[in-house]
Amino acid sequence: MHRRRVLGLATLATALLGGPPMPTSLAQAPAPAPAPTHAVPADLRALSTRFDSPAALAGWRQHEVPGFPAKWDAPAVQDGALLLRPVSSGWFEDMQAGHLYREVDGNFVVTARLRVEGTRAPTPQTLFSLAGIFIRAPREGLTAATWQPGRENWLFFSLGSAFPAGTPQFEVKTTFNSLSTLRISDAAAAYPAGRPAWVELRVARQGELFSLLHRIEGQREFTLLDQFIRPDLPPRLNVGLTAYSDWNTETNHYPDFVRYNTQPAPRNADLVARVERVEFRRPTVDRFPVASFDVRSSFMPEVSQRRIDDLVRN
Numbered sequence: 110m111h112r113r114r115v116l117g118l119a120t121l122a123t124a125l126l127g128g129p130p131m132p133t134s135l136a137q138a139p140a141p142a143p144a145p146t147h148a149v150p151a152d153l154r155a156l157s158t159r160f161d162s163p164a165a166l167a168g169w170r171q172h173e174v175p176g177f178p179a180k181w182d183a184p185a186v187q188d189g190a191l192l193l194r195p196v197s198s199g200w201f202e203d204m205q206a207g208h209l210y211r212e213v214d215g216n217f218v219v220t221a222r223l224r225v226e227g228t229r230a231p232t233p234q235t236l237f238s239l240a241g242i243f244i245r246a247p248r249e250g251l252t253a254a255t256w257q258p259g260r261e262n263w264l265f266f267s268l269g270s271a272f273p274a275g276t277p278q279f280e281v282k283t284t285f286n287s288l289s290t291l292r293i294s295d296a297a298a299a300y301p302a303g304r305p306a307w308v309e310l311r312v313a314r315q316g317e318l319f320s321l322l323h324r325i326e327g328q329r330e331f332t333l334l335d336q337f338i339r340p341d342l343p344p345r346l347n348v349g350l351t352a353y354s355d356w357n358t359e360t361n362h363y364p365d366f367v368r369y370n371t372q373p374a375p376r377n378a379d380l381v382a383r384v385e386r387v388e389f390r391r392p393t394v395d396r397f398p399v400a401s402f403d404v405r406s407s408f409m410p411e412v413s414q415r416r417i418d419d420l421v422r423n
Contacts, residue, residue: 153389160191172208176253181207190383193352203366210349236356240382241267243351316396354378
């Protein structure tokens with residue numbers, strides 16, 4: 110009986126690993142976005158970018174909604190890095206902010222090397238001032254006139270200062286149909302001796318599972334911070350960067366999303382992010398139904414270990 114059960118689990122795992130990497134649908138999942146005309150390369154390494162010249166921005170798209178003013182200064186390459194400077198803005202529920210992205214199909218690993226600081230101090234001094242990786246379900250053809258609430262689906266992983274202001278922190282946030290949930294974690298190690306260090310943020314998609322990891326300059330391996338299970342997200346996503354700042358001012362609009370999204374934002378933000386590079390690749394393991402990073406709890410520990418090694422060491 111025990112042997113039969115083990116063989117059954119192995120057969121299940123083999124079928125899952127060899128099956129389609131993307132989930133099918135959920136009853137409450139948002140409708141799939143229309144297929145864009147932009148081609149996505151099968152080898153995602155072709156999307157990787159080192160921001161060493163203005164030409165490096167070729168192929169990147171900026172989130173723009175006609176009728177919504179920009180929520181950051183136009184991203185620009187300066188001194189060998191991409192410079193992100195938001196105005197007072199943030200991604201929360203139906204509030205929108207800056208987003209620079211590539212379109213990505215299927216499973217992926219995206220890694221951004223960046224440094225985040227305030228405009229007058231090593232850490233931002235306004236509430237929820239951070240920058241990092243942002244992943245969003247497309248809403249093609251969106252304008253201020255066609256915008257409707259309750260249709261935002263995305264997640265992000267960012268570095269800077271959330272709450273209280275001036276404290277080095279990571280923020281992770283997941284939003285389903287414009288319902289946002291966030292978690293704040295200590296990031297003091299990213300500001301050694303009170304100075305901002307270069308940090309690599311990583312997000313891996315393997316089916317419905319999104320794993321969020323970081324590696325601070327000088328560290329050999331990535332550290333897992335969090336994981337999200339999002340079977341609602343479509344196969345094609347907008348994957349890239351965000352920067353936002355100054356929740357103090359944004360609270361004057363919340364929860365009037367129309368007013369927030371359509372009016373020019375104040376310039377009270379206190380954040381400067383420099384991004385050296387963004388790297389894309391495929392994971393070595395596609396979808397596997399065990400999210401745990403503890404192989405002792407996996408019915409196929411060798412597959413779990415291979416997944417972990419790929420995300421932590423590569």
